[in-house]
Amino acid sequence: MAREPEVQLTDAQRIDWLRLIRSENVGPRTFRTLMNHYGGARAALAALPDLARRGGAQRSPRICSREEAEREVAGARELGVAYIALGEPDYPARLREIDDAPPLFAVRGERDALERPMLAIVGARNASAAGQKFAERLARDLGSAGFAIVSGLARGIDASAHRASLATGTVAVLAGGHAHIYPPEHVDLLHEILVGGAAVSEMPVGWEPRSRDFPRRNRLISGLALGVIVIEAALRSGSLITARLAAEQGREVFAAPGSPLDPRAEGSNGLLKQGATLVTEANDVIAVVEPILGRPLPMADAAEDAPAPPVGEPDDAERSRILALLGPSAVAIDDLIRLSGASPATVRTTLLELDVAGRLDRRQGLVALV
Amino acid sequence: MAREPEVQLTDAQRIDWLRLIRSENVGPRTFRTLMNHYGGARAALAALPDLARRGGAQRSPRICSREEAEREVAGARELGVAYIALGEPDYPARLREIDDAPPLFAVRGERDALERPMLAIVGARNASAAGQKFAERLARDLGSAGFAIVSGLARGIDASAHRASLATGTVAVLAGGHAHIYPPEHVDLLHEILVGGAAVSEMPVGWEPRSRDFPRRNRLISGLALGVIVIEAALRSGSLITARLAAEQGREVFAAPGSPLDPRAEGSNGLLKQGATLVTEANDVIAVVEPILGRPLPMADAAEDAPAPPVGEPDDAERSRILALLGPSAVAIDDLIRLSGASPATVRTTLLELDVAGRLDRRQGLVALV
Numbered sequence: 001m002a003r004e005p006e007v008q009l010t011d012a013q014r015i016d017w018l019r020l021i022r023s024e025n026v027g028p029r030t031f032r033t034l035m036n037h038y039g040g041a042r043a044a045l046a047a048l049p050d051l052a053r054r055g056g057a058q059r060s061p062r063i064c065s066r067e068e069a070e071r072e073v074a075g076a077r078e079l080g081v082a083y084i085a086l087g088e089p090d091y092p093a094r095l096r097e098i099d100d101a102p103p104l105f106a107v108r109g110e111r112d113a114l115e116r117p118m119l120a121i122v123g124a125r126n127a128s129a130a131g132q133k134f135a136e137r138l139a140r141d142l143g144s145a146g147f148a149i150v151s152g153l154a155r156g157i158d159a160s161a162h163r164a165s166l167a168t169g170t171v172a173v174l175a176g177g178h179a180h181i182y183p184p185e186h187v188d189l190l191h192e193i194l195v196g197g198a199a200v201s202e203m204p205v206g207w208e209p210r211s212r213d214f215p216r217r218n219r220l221i222s223g224l225a226l227g228v229i230v231i232e233a234a235l236r237s238g239s240l241i242t243a244r245l246a247a248e249q250g251r252e253v254f255a256a257p258g259s260p261l262d263p264r265a266e267g268s269n270g271l272l273k274q275g276a277t278l279v280t281e282a283n284d285v286i287a288v289v290e291p292i293l294g295r296p297l298p299m300a301d302a303a304e305d306a307p308a309p310p311v312g313e314p315d316d317a318e319r320s321r322i323l324a325l326l327g328p329s330a331v332a333i334d335d336l337i338r339l340s341g342a343s344p345a346t347v348r349t350t351l352l353e354l355d356v357a358g359r360l361d362r363r364q365g366l367v368a369l370v
Numbered sequence: 371m372a373r374e375p376e377v378q379l380t381d382a383q384r385i386d387w388l389r390l391i392r393s394e395n396v397g398p399r400t401f402r403t404l405m406n407h408y409g410g411a412r413a414a415l416a417a418l419p420d421l422a423r424r425g426g427a428q429r430s431p432r433i434c435s436r437e438e439a440e441r442e443v444a445g446a447r448e449l450g451v452a453y454i455a456l457g458e459p460d461y462p463a464r465l466r467e468i469d470d471a472p473p474l475f476a477v478r479g480e481r482d483a484l485e486r487p488m489l490a491i492v493g494a495r496n497a498s499a500a501g502q503k504f505a506e507r508l509a510r511d512l513g514s515a516g517f518a519i520v521s522g523l524a525r526g527i528d529a530s531a532h533r534a535s536l537a538t539g540t541v542a543v544l545a546g547g548h549a550h551i552y553p554p555e556h557v558d559l560l561h562e563i564l565v566g567g568a569a570v571s572e573m574p575v576g577w578e579p580r581s582r583d584f585p586r587r588n589r590l591i592s593g594l595a596l597g598v599i600v601i602e603a604a605l606r607s608g609s610l611i612t613a614r615l616a617a618e619q620g621r622e623v624f625a626a627p628g629s630p631l632d633p634r635a636e637g638s639n640g641l642l643k644q645g646a647t648l649v650t651e652a653n654d655v656i657a658v659v660e661p662i663l664g665r666p667l668p669m670a671d672a673a674e675d676a677p678a679p680p681v682g683e684p685d686d687a688e689r690s691r692i693l694a695l696l697g698p699s700a701v702a703i704d705d706l707i708r709l710s711g712a713s714p715a716t717v718r719t720t721l722l723e724l725d726v727a728g729r730l731d732r733r734q735g736l737v738a739l740v
Contacts, residue, residue, distance in 0.1 A: 130631045257627030257639050260650035261500045269627050269650050278642050280630035 007087040014104070015069045016041035017085055021103045022064035022072075022204065023048060025358040028100040033352055035103075048356055054319070055350075055357030076205045081108045081178045090114070098223040098249050102202035105220075108178050109194035113169040116148040117293055119285060120221045120246075122239045123157025123231035124264050131157060131232040131264065134256060136164035138229065141282035143168030148197065150224050152217065153186050157231050157239075166192050171224065174201040175217040176209030200224075218242040219249070226289045227252030229279055233267030240267045243276070252288050254279045312345025322350045330366035377457040384474070385439045386411035387455055391473045392434035392442075392574065393418060395728040398470040403722050405473075418726055424689070425720075425727030446575045451478045451548045460484070468593040468619050472572035475590075478548050479564035483539040486518040487663055489655060490591045490616075492609045493527025493601035494634050501527060501602040501634065504626060506534035508599065511652035513538030518567065520594050522587065523556050527601050527609075536562050541594065544571040545587040546579030570594075588612040589619070596659045597622030599649055603637030610637045613646070618734075622658050624649045682715025692720045700736035 009017065020041040021031050026048075034044035049060045076083070084090045085104045092114045095101055107114065119142050121135055139149045139161040149165035151158040153172040162170045172193050174181070178201055181187045190199060202220065203213065218241050222228050228246040230253070233239035243253050255276040258265025272278055277288055314322070321340045325331065337347050351367060354360040361370045379387065390411040391401050396418075404414035419430045446453070454460045455474045462484045465471055477484065489512055491505055509519045509531040519535035521528040523542040532540045542563050544551070548571055551557045560569060572590065573583065588611050592598050598616040600623070603609035613623050625646040628635025642648055647658055684692070691710045695701065707717050721737060724730040731740045 130629050134630050256630055257635070257642065257648075259500050259628055260504050260626055265627070266650075269648065272627065272642070272648050273650075273654070278627075278639065280636075280639050280643075284643070 007089075009085050009088065013041065014083060014085060015066060015073070016045065017104055018069040018072065018083070019064040019066060020045055022069065024061035024063070025052070025356050028102055029362065030352070030355045031103045033348070033355070037349070037352065051353050052357040055353030055355070055359060056323075057357035057359070061356060061358065072204055072206075076106055076178065079108060079178050079205065081106045081205060082111070083107075084111075092118075092224055094118070094226065094251075095220065095223045098219065100219065101223065102220070105200050105202045106178055106205065107198055107200050109198035110169070110196055111198055113148045113171055113197045114200075114224075116146065116169060117289070118148045118150045118171060118225045119289065120150040120225040120228040120242070121157065121161035121231065122151055122218075122221065122228060122242050123233055123268075124237065124239065125154050125156040125158075126264070127156035127160070127232045128262070128264060131256075131258075132160040135160040135231050138231070138256075138279070138282055138285075139164035139170075140168075142285060143170075145282060145286055147226075150221055152214075152221055152238075152242075153181070153183075153190065153193075153199075154238075155183060155186075159186065159189060162189060162193055166196065168196075170197040172197070172199040173217055173220045173224070174199055174203070174209070175213040177201055177203045177205040177207035179206050180208045182209050214238055215241050219245045222246035222249055222251050225251060226292060227254055227285065229254040229256070229285060230268050230271055230276070231256040232258060232262075232264040233271075234263055235266045235270070237267050240271070243271055252277065252292075254285055254288070256280070312343050312347075312349050314342065314346045314350045318342045318346050319350050319353075322347055326354075326367065326369050328368055328370075330361075330363060330368040332366055334365075336367070377459075379455050379458065383411065384453060384455060385436060385443070386415065387474055388439040388442065388453070389434040389436065390415055392439065394431035394433070395422070395726050398472050399732065400722070400725045401473045403718070403725070407719070407722065421723050422727040425723030425725070425729060426693075427727035427729070431726060431728065442574055442576075446476055446548065449478060449548050449575065451476045451575060452481070453477075454481075462488075462594055464488070464596065464621075465590065465593045468589065470589065471593065472590070475570050475572045476548055476575065477568055477570045479568035480539070480566055481568055483518045483541055483567045484570070484594075486516065486539060487659070488518045488520045488541060488595045489659065490520040490595040490598040490612070491527065491531035491601065492521055492588075492591065492598060492612050493603055493638075494607065494609065495524050495526040495528075496634070497526035497530070497602045498632075498634060501626075501628075502530040505530040505601050508601070508626075508649070508652055508655075509534035509540075510538075512655060513540075515652060515656055517596075520591055522584075522591055522608075522612075523551070523553075523560065523563075523569075524608075525553060525556075529556065529559060532559060532563055536566065538566075540567040542567070542569045543587055543590045543594070544569055544573070544579070545583040547571055547573045547575040547577035549576050550578045552579050584608055585611050589615045592616035592619055592621050595621060596662060597624055597655065599624040599626070599655060600638050600641055600646070601626045602628060602632075602634040603641070604633055605636045605640070607637050610641070613641055622647065622662075624655055624658070626650070682713050682717075682719050684712065684716045684720045688712045688716050689720050689723075692717055696724075696737065696739050698738055698740075700731075700733060700738040702736055704735075706737070 038044040052061045083104050135157045143165040148169040150171045151161045222245045230239045230243050246253050253276040255268040255271040256279050337344050361368045408414040422431045453474050505527045513535040518539040520541045521531045551560050592612050592615045600609045600613050616623050623646040625638040625641040626649050707714050731738045
């Protein structure tokens with residue numbers, strides 16, 4: 001599907017974007033705020049040290065150098081990996097809508113798969129034979145119906161879902177970089193996926209995944225998809241995290257029922273009690289997502305996505321007043337504005353300084369010092 | 371719980387009631403209409419032959435004789451079986467509210483169990499070990515919470531539910547009479563049930579159950595209970611009939627989830643898709659029924675329960691006009707009134723005649739000739 005590019009980064013811009021998102025204390029949300037404040041990645045990179053100093057950083061944050069970024073891009077190219085930036089025409093439409101969409105992600109394989117409507121199938125690594133068989137049936141039937149199947153390349157349900165949709169197109173979302181496939185025994189599966197589908201990652205190509213990278217990765221699984229189907233999930237499992245993120249992102253949540261005596265079904269049955277749609281066949285999913293195909297989703301958090309108001313430069317007194325209101329307990333940004341008497345722009349800038357200094361924890365409109 | 375009797379039949383009245391309900395072409399609904407029209411069972415019995423003749427019966431309907439009725443009562447007494455009549459204080463409050471409540475039913479065992487709030491647990495005869503274990507757990511926990519457990523004494527889920535609630539009180543609803551326990555291998559289980567619980571039947575004591583008696587019996591299982599819990603039900607199974615009847619009676623419907631690949635769970639998963647409450651533990655049930663405990667249920671069909679208006683005696687011309695509108699296709703009674711130009715009372719009497727002549731099929735406000 002050839003679309004006229006609306007915004008296509010130059011190679012130099014792409015390097016600047018990569019440097020900014022790879023720099024210390026810059027996540028997708030801070031990236032967006034910095035871009036809005038400084039108008040571009042290069043200006044934001046130049047401002048980082050001073051911002052961090054004003055935010056109280058003991059040392060300047062580590063900034064990704066041009067050489068490092070160029071080395072990453074060259075290494076990626078050798079693996080056949082390309083970068084897609086937020087706002088570029090190839091960036092998947094659904095993913096663009098999430099609050100913490102990655103500014104850049106690295107894709108390998110057949111990127112056309114990313115243009116298709118996607119459904120995520122996730123579940124237990126230690127899935128039962130019946131669970132894996134059901135995942136296969138569902139992935140095959142949804143694939144035949146025109147959906148690309150997204151999953152996390154894990155053992156169990158994920159692998160079953162990928163395998164059953166190799167012919168129709170499947171997308172593996174990696175927790176590490178493209179050069180570190182996890183689990184290692186799925187390297188062959190990954191290569192089969194790449195023939196007609198794709199693998200995506202927001203991490204540096206050589207990044208070895210740590211356990212905390214998996215929950216972060218899960219927001220991309222749900223973010224790419226119209227909905228997430230959970231098959232056999234225990235309580236406190238990663239699949240439930242994906243389901244929660246999906247709900248927060250305004251995506252549909254589906255779950256397969258299981259025996260009340262099977263611990264592997266406790267999480268999925270729990271989702272059903274909370275209102276997830278019960279799935280025993282592909283049509284249960286299609287009936288729900290068909291009406292929303294092609295319709296833009298509402299923004300998960302419109303406030304965070306609105307263009308930033310003019311930068312307010314806090315003076316020392318304002319900054320102290322705002323800092324005094326912050327502590328280890330989370331506080332709402334609205335309350336900070338009200339209690340400090342500072343302008344919203346001034347509060348936002350102060351928080352950005354703390355962000356870049358690595359001193360701020362943001363969660364759903366609440367902030368706390370770390 | 372001793373309550374002041376409001377209406378207690380004399381022995382003679384009880385014999386008349388039993389004769390009327392045991393007479394040919396008289397079911398619970400016709401019984402009620404006859405009682406309303408004739409003011410009592412004895413007058414109705416006297417009117418039956420003439421009614422049937424006017425309804426076009428080829429021969430007079432078989433009327434249960436006083437001797438037969440007395441013989442049934444004597445046989446029942448030998449088994450320790452007593453009769454409870456609609457309107458008597460011991461008649462279970464929930465059952466009284468259903469549209470086709472039995473005018474009389476026969477109870478054996480501890481009738482106090484019928485005073486407790488009841489929950490029905492039903493399911494597959496060929497249940498899995500997990501299904502039976504779950505039925506036991508649920509019956510035990512709901513029994514401990516103060517509910518009597520109603521079921522159908524069948525193999526599989528029913529037997530598990532009864533066994534696990536022997537100590538707290540369980541009620542078996544029979545499809546045949548008290549002298550014909552089905553399946554025969556559950557005679558011992560029945561005797562254990564009778565120690566602290568009860569068995570009930572609306573059929574003559576010596577009635578051998580035929581397959582069509584089971585669906586009819588199922589309305590009593592749901593009718594006694596606040597709600598019906600379905601565990602492992604295949605498509606087109608008796609448990610689904612019970613669930614449908616429960617919904618029609620305004621009772622809560624619950625279902626246990628099961629694997630999408632297990633044919634024994636297709637019916638119960640289907641109920642969940644239709645909005646049944648998902649159950650993995652007793653609290654899922656208690657949370658739903660606790661608020662309705664002690665609150666009267668709305669009548670399933672207020673029109674059929676309203677006191678009958680004065681009897682309208684149709685003349686031959688009216689009767690012919692109404693008959694001409696009837697055929698093998700079901701038609702609404704309201705349409706009959708409108709199209710015939712006869713009064714509602716006249717139409718109702720004509721239908722009663724056809725009923726007693728065994729020529730009418732009534733289903734949810736619709737009538738057809740048989």
